[in-house]
Amino acid sequence: MEQQQQVGGNGGNGGNEEQGGGGKTTSFVCRQSSTRWTPTSDQIRILKDLYYNSGVRSPTAEQIQRISAKLRQYGKIEGKNVFYWFQNHKARERQKKRFTSDHHHHLPIYSNFPNNINPGSSSAAGLLNGYGSVAMENSFRECSITPNANVGGQNLAWFGVDPYPSPYPFLEMSRSINDQTLLQTTEEEASEIETLPLFPMHGDAKQDWHHRGEDAIAAGSLELSLNPYAAGFRH
Amino acid sequence: MEQQQQVGGNGGNGGNEEQGGGGKTTSFVCRQSSTRWTPTSDQIRILKDLYYNSGVRSPTAEQIQRISAKLRQYGKIEGKNVFYWFQNHKARERQKKRFTSDHHHHLPIYSNFPNNINPGSSSAAGLLNGYGSVAMENSFRECSITPNANVGGQNLAWFGVDPYPSPYPFLEMSRSINDQTLLQTTEEEASEIETLPLFPMHGDAKQDWHHRGEDAIAAGSLELSLNPYAAGFRH
DNA sequence: TTAATATGAATGAAGG
DNA sequence: CCTTCATTCATATTAA
Numbered sequence: 001m002e003q004q005q006q007v008g009g010n011g012g013n014g015g016n017e018e019q020g021g022g023g024k025t026t027s028f029v030c031r032q033s034s035t036r037w038t039p040t041s042d043q044i045r046i047l048k049d050l051y052y053n054s055g056v057r058s059p060t061a062e063q064i065q066r067i068s069a070k071l072r073q074y075g076k077i078e079g080k081n082v083f084y085w086f087q088n089h090k091a092r093e094r095q096k097k098r099f100t101s102d103h104h105h106h107l108p109i110y111s112n113f114p115n116n117i118n119p120g121s122s123s124a125a126g127l128l129n130g131y132g133s134v135a136m137e138n139s140f141r142e143c144s145i146t147p148n149a150n151v152g153g154q155n156l157a158w159f160g161v162d163p164y165p166s167p168y169p170f171l172e173m174s175r176s177i178n179d180q181t182l183l184q185t186t187e188e189e190a191s192e193i194e195t196l197p198l199f200p201m202h203g204d205a206k207q208d209w210h211h212r213g214e215d216a217i218a219a220g221s222l223e224l225s226l227n228p229y230a231a232g233f234r235h
Numbered sequence: 236m237e238q239q240q241q242v243g244g245n246g247g248n249g250g251n252e253e254q255g256g257g258g259k260t261t262s263f264v265c266r267q268s269s270t271r272w273t274p275t276s277d278q279i280r281i282l283k284d285l286y287y288n289s290g291v292r293s294p295t296a297e298q299i300q301r302i303s304a305k306l307r308q309y310g311k312i313e314g315k316n317v318f319y320w321f322q323n324h325k326a327r328e329r330q331k332k333r334f335t336s337d338h339h340h341h342l343p344i345y346s347n348f349p350n351n352i353n354p355g356s357s358s359a360a361g362l363l364n365g366y367g368s369v370a371m372e373n374s375f376r377e378c379s380i381t382p383n384a385n386v387g388g389q390n391l392a393w394f395g396v397d398p399y400p401s402p403y404p405f406l407e408m409s410r411s412i413n414d415q416t417l418l419q420t421t422e423e424e425a426s427e428i429e430t431l432p433l434f435p436m437h438g439d440a441k442q443d444w445h446h447r448g449e450d451a452i453a454a455g456s457l458e459l460s461l462n463p464y465a466a467g468f469r470h
Numbered sequence: 471t472t473a474a475t476a477t478g479a480a481t482g483a484a485g486g
Numbered sequence: 487c488c489t490t491c492a493t494t495c496a497t498a499t500t501a502a
Contacts, residue, residue, distance in 0.1 A: 036482055036493075050394065058487095063395045070393060084483060091488065092481080099299040099314035271478050271497065293490070319479060326491070327477080 037081040042074035047085055057090050059083075272316040277309035282320055292325050294318070 039047070050056040050067065059067060059082065068082045274282070285291040285302065294302060294317065303317045 034482095034493080038482090054394075056394075060395075066394045081482080085481095087487085088481065088483085095296070095488080096315060098296040099303075099318060273478085273498070295489095316478080320477090322490085323477065323479085326493090330492085 037077060038075075039077070039081070039085070040075040043071045043077060046071060046074075047082070047089075051086065051089055057086060059086055272312060274312070274316070274320070275310040278306045278312060281306060281309075282317070282324075286321070286324060292321060294321055 047067075050059075056063070064079050064082045068077050068079045071077045071082065282302075285294075291298070296314075299314045299317045303312050303314045306312045306317065
């Protein structure tokens with residue numbers, strides 16, 4: 001299914017600068033006919049800088065205006081793009097944290113401050129995969145996650161989903177300890193699962209998982225260092 | 236999030252050395268194909284079981300945690316892998332259906348379905364934009380928008396945020412206006428801000444940017460109860 | 471090897 | 487703010 005890499009002529013690679021192209025260097029057809037905003041690297045750099053180094057998370061309307069106006073120097077952009085960018089960036093940062101080994105929910109809102117906020121060091125944030133600014137390291141278990149099998153009888157209850165062919169088993173999570181028994185019980189029912197007709201998928205030729213270099217720490221997550229009225233001075 | 240991807244593409248991809256992000260990368264003793272997650276057949280089996288037999292489509296964060304924890308028995312895996320798996324599986328199933336079965340219910344708008352789109356040929360999307368019929372209509376150049384740059388040292392004040400990596404910005408937001416003023420000088424160059432059309436949103440877009448100005452991060456209420464027995468169950 | 475295709479990963483937009 | 491959808495990019499896999 002879709003994977004039109006080369007379709008765009010520049011296949012998304014060299015084209016990054018499509019918009020701000022300054023000298024137009026090598027770009028030609030700008031197929032980005034899509035309606036969707038395609039941030040240029042400069043725009044992204046600035047956005048991240050604002051996010052990570054200036055602590056901007058939910059810019060106000062005024063700020064959005066200014067930011068987008070500024071970023072317009074580097075390519076087409078609208079206020080809503082800036083708005084969505086911050087929304088998404090923030091939401092995803094949190095989301096990742098949420099389904100990443102998070103054993104802790106209480107997160108000190110304003111705690112550490114990376115003093116090294118080096119302007120221009122936004123780079124840090126730039127390349128990494130984000131993930132865990134606050135999240136610690138779960139970077140162990142890497143190379144040796146022992147497999148071992150027994151895929152046979154699955155116990156879906158384990159996942160917090162109902163194994164029963166119920167109407168729509170929308171998962172009931174938190175189970176109490178008592179349920180443990182239930183889990184055991186369920187196991188039987190789950191037998192059906194193991195006899196599931198596996199869909200003809202690619203066989204397992206792969207026994208070696210790789211490591212995902214993955215994420216580093218997010219450069220510090222500053223906190224609200226934003227001066228709401230800095231701009232307001234004129235108001 | 237944001238990482239290399241298309242953005243860093245310059246000249247093909249030679250520039251992507253991400254990985255390094257500052258975190259891991261170092262301790263790769265075993266295999267490193269630090270690329271993407273390659274599910275093992277057991278993992279796939281279970282995922283499909285969940286999808287087709289348990290109706291799981293968009294697992295919650297908690298479920299994702301459980302699922303990934305379980306699947307970890309069969310190979311390296313992270314929460315995001317599970318997350319993406321379900322997202323993609325669902326999206327692609329839907330996408331395929333969009334073509335194969337043309338129930339012409341609503342959405343008469345773009346009925347230009349390619350004749351027989353064989354699954355797999357959706358690639359066409361790249362060209363005919365499949366969907367983007369809309370885009371096709373108004374696809375004009377987007378490719379040429381103001382260039383020029385100077386991203387190096389930026390003037391965050393310009394955005395209405397405090398540029399100084401001040402130690403404790405949150406406490407003293409009201410930084411002397413003097414400084415601000417000074418910086419504000421730059422404003423001249425981008426006078427267009429003032430003339431900026433407030434985000435041109437017609438009825439179609441939402442505009443939320445009105446009531447912001449703070450970020451309450453504490454809002455999150457995760458009760459995340461990692462099933463303790465979950466792990467114990469096996470032992 | 472190369473071309474194609476399947477699918478993991480990311481992210482702009484929205485919906486709620 | 488959280489969740490979902492669509493689209494796109496990148497790469498592993500498989501077919502030619």
